[in-house]
Amino acid sequence: MANINLLNDEKQKTSNEDNAQRQDALKELFNHQDFSMTEPPAFMPTAAKDEWHRLLPILKKDFPMSETDYGNFVAYCLAFARIKQAEHEIKKYGTFQNNKDGSKRENPAVRTQSRAMHDLKAASTALGMTMVERQKMALNKAKAEPERDPFAELMNDE
Known part of the structure; x- marks a missing residue:
């Protein structure tokens, strides 16, 4: 029996048993405690709460969100807020700032924003929110649907 990988991108035919396992695995995604x-959380800044x-x-409508996704969702919202706050600082003080001796240095908000963008991407990938992750889910959903067999349909119409 093959190991069923929901995010398998290989273009190969699968057996009915493999398709059944894939369907069971997809259903299992929804068997966790719902994200309630x-x-x-009160500690979040306003931009994160928004x-x-x-x-x-x-997310609750389109994805099988569960309580196990709480940390990634919090991380996503906090990273979003940091990006927004850092952009405000960059607009206010510029990408570069002058040192006392007249030389220029990068605004620390640029590095903060860059790290927050990295964190946001990691959290959104973990939650299945990127286009690539959504494409994988759609592909696997299509793969999980059994292929139409006209001969079998003809035999069943008797």
Whole structure:
């Protein structure tokens, strides 16, 4: 029996048994305790809370969000808020700042924003929110659907 990988990108035919296992595995994604938090944690800054409220209904509708996704979702919202705050600082003080001796240095907000963008990408990938991850899910959903067999349909119509 083959090892069923939901995110397998290989273009190969699979047996009915493999398709059944894939369907069971897809259903299992929805068997975890639902993501019950409707309000963001109190420690979050306003921009993170706003992103939480904007994104949570979309994610709960389109993805099998569960309690196990809580940490990644918090990380995503916090990274989003840091990006926004860093951009405000960059607009206010510029990408480069002058030192006392007249030389220039990079605004520390540029590095903060870059790290936050990296964190946001990691959290969004973990949550299945990137185009690549959504494409993999759609591909696997299509693969999991059994192929139409006209001969079998003809035999069953008797």
